[in-house]
Amino acid sequence: MLVVPSLVFLLVFYFYPLAHLIPQSVFDHGLTIKQFRRFLDDSLALETLLGTLEISVGVTLVTLGMGYPVAYLIARVRARTASLLMAVIILSFWISVLVRTYSWMVLLQRFGIVNQALLALGVLQQPMKLMYNQFAVAVGMVHILLPFMILPIYASLKAMDQNLVHAAMTLGAPPTRAFLKVTLPLSLNGVAAGVLLVFVQGLGFYVTPMLLGGPQTLMISGLIDRQMFSYLDWAYGSTISLVLLLCTVAFMLVFDRFFGLETLNRSTV
Numbered sequence: 276m277l278v279v280p281s282l283v284f285l286l287v288f289y290f291y292p293l294a295h296l297i298p299q300s301v302f303d304h305g306l307t308i309k310q311f312r313r314f315l316d317d318s319l320a321l322e323t324l325l326g327t328l329e330i331s332v333g334v335t336l337v338t339l340g341m342g343y344p345v346a347y348l349i350a351r352v353r354a355r356t357a358s359l360l361m362a363v364i365i366l367s368f369w370i371s372v373l374v375r376t377y378s379w380m381v382l383l384q385r386f387g388i389v390n391q392a393l394l395a396l397g398v399l400q401q402p403m404k405l406m407y408n409q410f411a412v413a414v415g416m417v418h419i420l421l422p423f424m425i426l427p428i429y430a431s432l433k434a435m436d437q438n439l440v441h442a443a444m445t446l447g448a449p450p451t452r453a454f455l456k457v458t459l460p461l462s463l464n465g466v467a468a469g470v471l472l473v474f475v476q477g478l479g480f481y482v483t484p485m486l487l488g489g490p491q492t493l494m495i496s497g498l499i500d501r502q503m504f505s506y507l508d509w510a511y512g513s514t515i516s517l518v519l520l521l522c523t524v525a526f527m528l529v530f531d532r533f534f535g536l537e538t539l540n541r542s543t544v
Contacts, residue, residue, distance in 0.1 A: 310514035331477035342424035350432035424469035431465025
């Protein structure tokens, strides 16, 4: 009974609206696939989907490269220091995504703090274009999604038996080899969970790409918004949404095949 309110909320505000996408995509005075043919013939839609996948993959790799050392550090330092570092990471969840995105706009705009600092140091002769491109979108997304990579990895590292690492080093393994042969394999569940969380969220990011990327860097969520609310073409917008959903489901099936979705349960803090 305690689960019922959450299930009702999801059914009413998530699954019910989602279920309306399918009829609008495949029905038009009868069953049809013309909207999907239109999508396959739409070069802008295909380029936008590929661009979204490219940015999501890049952001996932960057957050993994940045997040693993941070998680490893938190798992190894003293409890008081770890609590302080975790507080800093969790603090980011208390700040609105919109506020954090606007902060990057202040930093990256043509006469923002970054350009002004580089000009003052003599590194640049004129401001660089740091806004309204994939770089700005990737920076904003990495900032927002980085905690979702750190926390699962930290959980898996913290749950690992440190005696295994000590045993490897006692048997003659140097620290690097002990890390590669013991620590890294045992933390792969957390890595996999972090990759899943970051990549799937990256596919549907809307606010940050719209503000930092602008119309020059359109992601699939922005294209859906344009079709539905600018052109009022709900059938085509629903089709693009369904394609995005199918891409997400396909990635999750591949993830389940190699890692298992239960990895998420074992890698939560």
